[in-house]
Amino acid sequence: MEVIVILIIASLLLAGSFLGVFVWATRTGQFEDTTTPAMRILTDDPPATHTSNSLPPSPKTEPS
Amino acid sequence: MEPHRARNNETTTTTRMAEALDPLRLAGAGTGGESVASAGWGAAVPATDAAREDLAPEPCRHCGEPCAGGGFRSGGHPFCCLGCQTVYSLLQEGGLTDFYRMGERPGRRASEAHAGRWAYLDDPAVARRLLDFEDGKLARVTFHIPSIHCVACVWLLEQLFRLHSGVGSSRVNFPRREVAITYAPGQIRLSELAALLDRVGYAPELTLAELDRAKPAPVRKLGLQIAVAGFAFGNVMLFSLPQYMGLDAYSGPRFRTLFGFLSLILTLPVLIFSASDYWRSAWASLRQRVLTLDVPIAAGLAALYAQSLWEVLSGHGEGYFDSLAGLVFFLLCGRAFQQKTHDRLGFDRDYRGFFPLAVVRRTAAGDESIAISKVQTGDRLVVRSGELIPADARLLAGDGCVDYSFVTGESDPVARAPGDHLYAGGRQVGGAIEVETVKPVSQSYLTSLWNDEAFRKNRDNTFETLTNRYSRRFTLAVVVISFGALAAWSLAGDPVRGLKAFTSVLIVACPCALALAAPFTLGTAQRLLARFGAFVRNGQVIETLARVDTLAFDKTGTLTAADSAGVRFDGAPLSPAQESRIAALCRQSTHPHARRLVRHLGAAGEGIPVTGFREVAGQGISAGVNGRLVVLGSRAWLAAGGVVISESPTPGSRVHVAEDGVYLGVMLLENRVRPNVDRLLVELGRNYELALLSGDHAHERERFAGWFGKSAALHFNQSPQEKLAFVRALQADGHCVAMVGDGLNDAGALRQGDVGVAVVEGVGKFSPASDVILDAARVTGLGRILDFSQRSVRIVRAGFLVSGSYNLIGVSIAAAGILSPLICAILMPLSSVTVVVFAMAATRLAASRSGLLSPASEAPRATSMPRS
Structure with missing residues (x-):
C-alpha cells in the first residue's frame, strides 16, 4: 500500500505543474483576447518579397 | 479663410471640383470616423485626368460604394474617390492586395489625410501619455480604431510593417477594436504612424478621455483564484473519497491522517488567496453595519475550516475540506459568470469622450495642430466642416452653420454670422470657420452640466441589491438558529454536541446556492439582452429596470432618427428634368439641407454643369442649370429673386423652389420617427407613466401628444439642466424613472434617472454615461426589455426559494447535530447545481416568452456589436 504515497506525490506534482502552466499563461496575457487569434488563423501571410524597395523585413518580436 | 470659399463668386464645375479635392476639406469631413459629410461630395467629384469614364456605377474596388459619376480608374479598377484609390495603390505597393480577397467589401471609404492633422502627437507631453512603452529605440502604442470590423482589417493592420x-509589429485586439503597434521612433514619428493608419482608412480615435484614462490593469486575478480553488477542489475530493466509500477500513488510519493533512495544506491557499475577496467584503460590510450576503458566506467558510482543522488535528475525522474548496470554486464561478463585461462600450463616458484630442490653432506663423488641453481663452481656432467647436467661442470669419442636435436636441442646424456666440459641442456643417475662444474648454456651457451633483454619486458601489435585501433576513435567521441549537443542546446537558450543532448550522447554511441565484440569472439575462442589442452595465441594472414605473424620452435621435430625415414635396409634381436640375444645384452646396435633398433625389443631376453658383448663408442657393435659373432657399431669398410666396409659414424645415422666376413648391424636411415608435408608446402607456423631454421646439407636439396619451407630460425647449431637474422632481414624488436619450443634452437626465438608457446608432459612436446602451434599431423593443427584466427578477426570487428549501433541509439536519462531511459533500454541490440549472433555463424561457429571442421584424443590427 505504501506505493500510494509515491502515486500521490506524482499526481500532486503533475496537477501542480498544470496549475503552474495556467498561472504562467494567464500572467503573460494569453487569455486577454480569445477572439482575434481565431480570426488571424484564417489568413495567410503574403510572401515576403514585395515590389517596394524601401521595405526591409521587419523584426516581428515584441519587447517584453 | 480659404480664398475659394468666398461667397457670391462665379464658379464653374472645375473650380468647385478643385475645392472638393482640397485635402483639408476632405480631412475635415472624415473627422470623427464618419464619412457622411463627404458622401455627397465624393459622388460629385469628376476626375481631373482622362481616366474618367461615364459608365453605369460600378462598385469601388476599395470600399464597394457605387462609383457614381464615373469616379476614378487605376490599373483597370474603378474607384469612387481619390482616397480609395490612394489606399489601393498603397496596398498594392506593399504587396497586400490579398486584402480584397478576404471580404465582400473590406475597405472603408478613405479620406485624404490632412498632413497636419496628427502633428500634435509629436508633442512630448501628449506622446508620453499615449505610449505604453518607450526606450529610445523602440516604442509601443495602443490605438483605438473603431473602423476595425472584419478579418481583413485584422490582417491588414497586422501587415502594417510592410x-x-x-x-x-502590430497586433489587433478585435473585441476591443484596438491595435498595439511597436515601432522605431527614429524611423517613424508617432504622428506619421497615425497618418499612415489614417491613409489606409483606419484613423485612430483619439479623444480627450482616451488621454486622461488610466490604462486599466487587466483583470486576471479572478481567473487565478478559480484555478487555485478548482485545483484544490479536485485533489481534496480524491482524498476524501476513500472515507466516503468506506475504503479506509482497508487502507488503515495512517492514510486517513495523511489525507487529512494533505487536504488541510491544499485548502490553505483557497482560504487565503481564492476566498480573499469574501473576507474583505464581509469585513467592509460589517464595518458599515450592513448585512450583505458575504457575511454568512465568510462565517460559513470560517466555521468550515475551524471545524475541519479541529477534526484533523484531533484525529476525529477528515473534516469538510472538499466542501470548502468546492464552495469557493462554485462561488467564484458565479462571480466570473456575472463579471463578463462589454469591454469597449463606454458606460462612463463624459463630454471628454466626445471632444477631439486636437484642434487647429491659427497663429501669425500659420496653422498648427495643438492638443485641446492647451487651448486658451482668446485662441483663434479653425473649425472645418464636420468638426466640433471645442469651447464656447465667438465666430470671427466664415459662415457658421452649426448642428447642435447632440448638445441641445434641436434638430435643425442654425446659421451663425461673424460676431455670434457659438457654444461648445456644436458641429460645424458648412464650410470652414474661424473662431475665437471666450472660455476654457472645461468651463463652457456644455461642460458645466457635469458640475451637477448627479455626476458625483458613485452608482456601482451600492449595497441595495436584491440579494442583499434577502440576505439580511437570511443572516438573522442563521444566527438565531445556530445560537438556538447551541443553547438547546447545552440546556439538554450536551454542550459538546451543541457546539457541533452550532458550527454545523453555520456550515450548512452557508448561502452558496443563494449567492449563485442572482449572478447566474442576471448574467444569463445580460447575455440575452446583449444578443438583442441592449447592453446593460451590470446585473443590478436589470433589477432596477424591473422596478421602473416612469419612462422619460428624448425626441431627437431617440424617437426620431436624425439621419434618415424624410423629404416631402408640396406642390405640382416635379418632372425628372426639374428634379435633376434641383439636384445638380444642391450638389454645389455643403449646407445640410442641400445634402439631404441630394440624398433624397439620388443619382439625379450628376455631371450636369452649373454656372453662376451663388450661396448666401442662412438664405439659399441659386445657379444656372441647363439654361434655367434654379433658386432654392427661404421665402426671403426667393422674394429677393422676384418670387413672392403667399402661404403662411408652418413650422418645420422647408426649402422653397423656384425656376426661372416661377414658384414650383416647397420641399418639407421632416425628422422621420423611427418605425413602430407609435405602437411602442401606446403599448408602454398602458403600464408606465410616460414623459417627453425634448430640446427641440414644439412644432411636433400634436403628433406626439396622440401617441403619449393625455396624461403624459410633454416638454419642449428643454435645456439639459431642465431635463435633469424634471427627472429629479419625478423621483422626489417616489417614481422610479428610466430616462431614454442619446445626446449630451440628455447626459444629466440619464445620470439622474434610476436607469439611463443611451440610444446609439452603432458601436464606437459616442454615447453619454448611462446604464444601458441600446442599439437604435431596437428602441422599439424597449417594452420587451422591461418585461424581460421583470421576469428575470421573479426568477431570481424563485431561485432564492429553491436554495432556501435546501438550506432548510440542511439546517434541520445540522441542528439535530448529525451532520457528516458526506451529507455536506452531497448537499452543497447539489443545491448549487440545481439553482444554476434552474436560473439559466428559466431565464432563457423567460426571454422567449418576452419575445426577446423570436426573430424580430427589424433586421438584427446587433451583429455589428461585440458579442458577449
Whole structure:
C-alpha cells in the first residue's frame, strides 16, 4: 500500500505543474483576447518579397 | 479663410471640383470616423485626368460604394474617390492586395489625410501619455480604431510593417477594436504612424478621455483564484473519497491522517488567496453595519475550516475540506459568470469622450495642430466642416452653420454670422470657420452640466441589491438558529454536541446556492439582452429596470432618427428634368439641407454643369442649370429673386423652389420617427407613466401628444439642466424613472434617472454615461426589455426559494447535530447545481416568452456589436 504515497506525490506534482502552466499563461496575457487569434488563423501571410524597395523585413518580436 | 470659399463668386464645375479635392476639406469631413459629410461630395467629384469614364456605377474596388459619376480608374479598377484609390495603390505597393480577397467589401471609404492633422502627437507631453512603452529605440502604442470590423482589417493592420520599415509589429485586439503597434521612433514619428493608419482608412480615435484614462490593469486575478480553488477542489475530493466509500477500513488510519493533512495544506491557499475577496467584503460590510450576503458566506467558510482543522488535528475525522474548496470554486464561478463585461462600450463616458484630442490653432506663423488641453481663452481656432467647436467661442470669419442636435436636441442646424456666440459641442456643417475662444474648454456651457451633483454619486458601489435585501433576513435567521441549537443542546446537558450543532448550522447554511441565484440569472439575462442589442452595465441594472414605473424620452435621435430625415414635396409634381436640375444645384452646396435633398433625389443631376453658383448663408442657393435659373432657399431669398410666396409659414424645415422666376413648391424636411415608435408608446402607456423631454421646439407636439396619451407630460425647449431637474422632481414624488436619450443634452437626465438608457446608432459612436446602451434599431423593443427584466427578477426570487428549501433541509439536519462531511459533500454541490440549472433555463424561457429571442421584424443590427 505504501506505493500510494509515491502515486500521490506524482499526481500532486503533475496537477501542480498544470496549475503552474495556467498561472504562467494567464500572467503573460494569453487569455486577454480569445477572439482575434481565431480570426488571424484564417489568413495567410503574403510572401515576403514585395515590389517596394524601401521595405526591409521587419523584426516581428515584441519587447517584453 | 480659404480664398475659394468666398461667397457670391462665379464658379464653374472645375473650380468647385478643385475645392472638393482640397485635402483639408476632405480631412475635415472624415473627422470623427464618419464619412457622411463627404458622401455627397465624393459622388460629385469628376476626375481631373482622362481616366474618367461615364459608365453605369460600378462598385469601388476599395470600399464597394457605387462609383457614381464615373469616379476614378487605376490599373483597370474603378474607384469612387481619390482616397480609395490612394489606399489601393498603397496596398498594392506593399504587396497586400490579398486584402480584397478576404471580404465582400473590406475597405472603408478613405479620406485624404490632412498632413497636419496628427502633428500634435509629436508633442512630448501628449506622446508620453499615449505610449505604453518607450526606450529610445523602440516604442509601443495602443490605438483605438473603431473602423476595425472584419478579418481583413485584422490582417491588414497586422501587415502594417510592410507599408513602412519603421513599424515593427502590430497586433489587433478585435473585441476591443484596438491595435498595439511597436515601432522605431527614429524611423517613424508617432504622428506619421497615425497618418499612415489614417491613409489606409483606419484613423485612430483619439479623444480627450482616451488621454486622461488610466490604462486599466487587466483583470486576471479572478481567473487565478478559480484555478487555485478548482485545483484544490479536485485533489481534496480524491482524498476524501476513500472515507466516503468506506475504503479506509482497508487502507488503515495512517492514510486517513495523511489525507487529512494533505487536504488541510491544499485548502490553505483557497482560504487565503481564492476566498480573499469574501473576507474583505464581509469585513467592509460589517464595518458599515450592513448585512450583505458575504457575511454568512465568510462565517460559513470560517466555521468550515475551524471545524475541519479541529477534526484533523484531533484525529476525529477528515473534516469538510472538499466542501470548502468546492464552495469557493462554485462561488467564484458565479462571480466570473456575472463579471463578463462589454469591454469597449463606454458606460462612463463624459463630454471628454466626445471632444477631439486636437484642434487647429491659427497663429501669425500659420496653422498648427495643438492638443485641446492647451487651448486658451482668446485662441483663434479653425473649425472645418464636420468638426466640433471645442469651447464656447465667438465666430470671427466664415459662415457658421452649426448642428447642435447632440448638445441641445434641436434638430435643425442654425446659421451663425461673424460676431455670434457659438457654444461648445456644436458641429460645424458648412464650410470652414474661424473662431475665437471666450472660455476654457472645461468651463463652457456644455461642460458645466457635469458640475451637477448627479455626476458625483458613485452608482456601482451600492449595497441595495436584491440579494442583499434577502440576505439580511437570511443572516438573522442563521444566527438565531445556530445560537438556538447551541443553547438547546447545552440546556439538554450536551454542550459538546451543541457546539457541533452550532458550527454545523453555520456550515450548512452557508448561502452558496443563494449567492449563485442572482449572478447566474442576471448574467444569463445580460447575455440575452446583449444578443438583442441592449447592453446593460451590470446585473443590478436589470433589477432596477424591473422596478421602473416612469419612462422619460428624448425626441431627437431617440424617437426620431436624425439621419434618415424624410423629404416631402408640396406642390405640382416635379418632372425628372426639374428634379435633376434641383439636384445638380444642391450638389454645389455643403449646407445640410442641400445634402439631404441630394440624398433624397439620388443619382439625379450628376455631371450636369452649373454656372453662376451663388450661396448666401442662412438664405439659399441659386445657379444656372441647363439654361434655367434654379433658386432654392427661404421665402426671403426667393422674394429677393422676384418670387413672392403667399402661404403662411408652418413650422418645420422647408426649402422653397423656384425656376426661372416661377414658384414650383416647397420641399418639407421632416425628422422621420423611427418605425413602430407609435405602437411602442401606446403599448408602454398602458403600464408606465410616460414623459417627453425634448430640446427641440414644439412644432411636433400634436403628433406626439396622440401617441403619449393625455396624461403624459410633454416638454419642449428643454435645456439639459431642465431635463435633469424634471427627472429629479419625478423621483422626489417616489417614481422610479428610466430616462431614454442619446445626446449630451440628455447626459444629466440619464445620470439622474434610476436607469439611463443611451440610444446609439452603432458601436464606437459616442454615447453619454448611462446604464444601458441600446442599439437604435431596437428602441422599439424597449417594452420587451422591461418585461424581460421583470421576469428575470421573479426568477431570481424563485431561485432564492429553491436554495432556501435546501438550506432548510440542511439546517434541520445540522441542528439535530448529525451532520457528516458526506451529507455536506452531497448537499452543497447539489443545491448549487440545481439553482444554476434552474436560473439559466428559466431565464432563457423567460426571454422567449418576452419575445426577446423570436426573430424580430427589424433586421438584427446587433451583429455589428461585440458579442458577449
